[in-house]
Amino acid sequence: MQHFPIETLSIEHFFPQLKEIPNYPETLNIRGSLERIVDTTLIAIVGSRKCTPYGKQACEQLIKGLAGYPVTIVSGLAYGIDAIAHQAAIDSNIPTIAFPGSGLDWDVLYPKQNKTLAEKILRAGGVLLSEFENDHTVAPWNFPMRNRLEAGIASLIIVIEAAEQSGTLITARLGTEYNKVVGAVPGPITSETSRGANWLLKLGAVPITCSEDILRELNIDIPGELPFHPY
Numbered sequence: 001m002q003h004f005p006i007e008t009l010s011i012e013h014f015f016p017q018l019k020e021i022p023n024y025p026e027t028l029n030i031r032g033s034l035e036r037i038v039d040t041t042l043i044a045i046v047g048s049r050k051c052t053p054y055g056k057q058a059c060e061q062l063i064k065g066l067a068g069y070p071v072t073i074v075s076g077l078a079y080g081i082d083a084i085a086h087q088a089a090i091d092s093n094i095p096t097i098a099f100p101g102s103g104l105d106w107d108v109l110y111p112k113q114n115k116t117l118a119e120k121i122l123r124a125g126g127v128l129l130s131e132f133e134n135d136h137t138v139a140p141w142n143f144p145m146r147n148r149l150e151a152g153i154a155s156l157i158i159v160i161e162a163a164e165q166s167g168t169l170i171t172a173r174l175g176t177e178y179n180k181v182v183g184a185v186p187g188p189i190t191s192e193t194s195r196g197a198n199w200l201l202k203l204g205a206v207p208i209t210c211s212e213d214i215l216r217e218l219n220i221d222i223p224g225e226l227p228f229h230p231y
Contacts, residue, residue: 015153017153043157050079060088067092070220072094099130151171161191164195172205
């Protein structure tokens with residue numbers, strides 16, 4: 001894909017919010033164009049690599065309801081919820097940002113099985129971002145570093161399915177440390193995959209049960225919505 005070369009951008013000019021996180025990178029490597037992403041609110045959606053049909057449906061439904069609003073979906077290009085979030089954004093004509101756990105050279109892009117998805121993201125006007133050298137291969141310590149960028153760049157972080165010891169919870173914890181709004185999709189109490197998300201809700205995460213919940217947290221007007229009166 002020669003028409004999407006790797007370039008370098010300054011976070012000072014494009015993502016100044018990243019300067020609020022510890023050990024922030026001065027620059028990021030990028031494939032794609034930021035044209036569709038400028039003037040949108042960034043929403044990080046993260047979750048289990050081994051998601052259930054419930055998690056998949058919840059992710060797709062939430063993102064579909066954001067179509068037409070000035071938002072961008074951020075995720076990590078991983079299996080499971082990440083890949084579903086990127087694809088749902090593409091299907092809903094919403095721009096999306098992917099932070100792979102590697103450099104951006106096609107030969108090292110991780111996971112390699114999602115290279116086709118990465119190409120779809122670029123063709124749909126989204127971008128791939130990484131702080132790693134372009135030929136940097138995947139390693140276990142890449143993911144906490146990647147997670148801090150996802151948390152730092154977004155205004156709202158939403159967890160959709162996460163086990164108790166899930167790396168997804170690292171992103172949620174970092175979001176709290178960075179004073180970001182953290183939301184979680186409630187899951188069945190019998191589901192191992194939902195224990196992490198339900199635990200976050202007990203700790204005070206914002207319950208996300210519909211697209212409107214997301215828009216309200218971001219203070220985005222919902223046309224035709226009437227004031228809510230609980231009694």
